[in-house]
Amino acid sequence: MSLVLLADDDAQLRMLVARALTGAGHQVVAVADGAQAREQLQHGGFDLALLDLVMPGESGMSLVKSFTPEQRPTVLLMSGMTDVGPRIEALNAGAVDFVVKPFVMAELVARVNRHLAQKVQATLVDGGIPAGPVVLHPAGRFVQTPDGRVDLSELEFSLLAYLARRAGEACSKEELLTDVWRTEWASSTNLVEVCVARIRHRLGPHFPVRTVRGRGYCIDA
Incomplete structure (x- = not known):
């Protein structure tokens, strides 16, 4: 089940989109403004974020631009603007898609499903990074894991991959904040x-990270 963040200040639209995505098998966290969206995104864990372009607190465009590629989940922006300018700006900023309101709900769900499925398809050419009892697949x-596949958010995966690529080294909290969170x-x-x-x-019992007292975190080589 994919975890989707939905942010839109239109309460009725938010309810309808959340219902449609839930019906398609996704878990949805719905918020009403950009400040709440930022708070949720900073916690990580989202496979996809569906953000309104213009919201109270902070715009969807601003949110897209503020996160590095390592931090940013797959982002789709929504807007009632028909001008092509914001769409081009959004795509150049890192959004994978731009949906113009009003939209057909079935089409929106299809777009969400397609972008989520692309992550799975990309694994066909992905060699994998070993990390203790598990293998990380970046694409x-x-x-x-020995029990099956576990999907991570971009931030979670970036942290685990960083430690895996430096297997045998203890990485300090300051290093991780600088190199992963940027x-x-x-x-x-x-x-x-x-x-x-x-x-x-x-990851449960297959969690490969070890805490090194006074030094940081490590994945054994």
């Missing part, structure tokens, strides 16, 4: 701990 952004957050922030906890929850 599809999933982890193959930010200079104060070391007192708990972003790393929260992300590690989410990965641990998803």
Whole structure:
């Protein structure tokens, strides 16, 4: 089941889209403005974000531009604007699609399904990165465990892949914030701990990361 973030200040449209996506088998977190959307995205875990272009708090365009490719989930923007300019800007900023309102609900769901399926199809040419008892597949952004496949958000996968590529090394919290989050957050922030906890929850007994007291996190070589 894919986890989708839906952000739109139109309550009725938000309800209808959430209902349609849930009916298509997706888990949906729906919020009403850009500030709430940013808060959810910072926690990570989303496979796809469906964002309104213009919202209170912060625009969908601003959200797309503010995240690095490593942090950004698959993003579709929605807008009632028919001008081609914002669409081109959105795609250049990193959005994978732009949907013009009003739209046919079945078409929107089909677009969401297509973009989610592309991650799976990409795994056919993906060699994989070993990490203890699991194998990371970057193209599809999933982890193959002895019990099966586990999908991760872009941020979760980026953190795990970073540690896997430096197997045998203890990576400090500051290194991870700089190299994975691409930010200079104060070391007192708990972003790393929260992300590690989410990965641990998803992978369960196959979680390959070890905490090295006083030094950081490590995946054994």
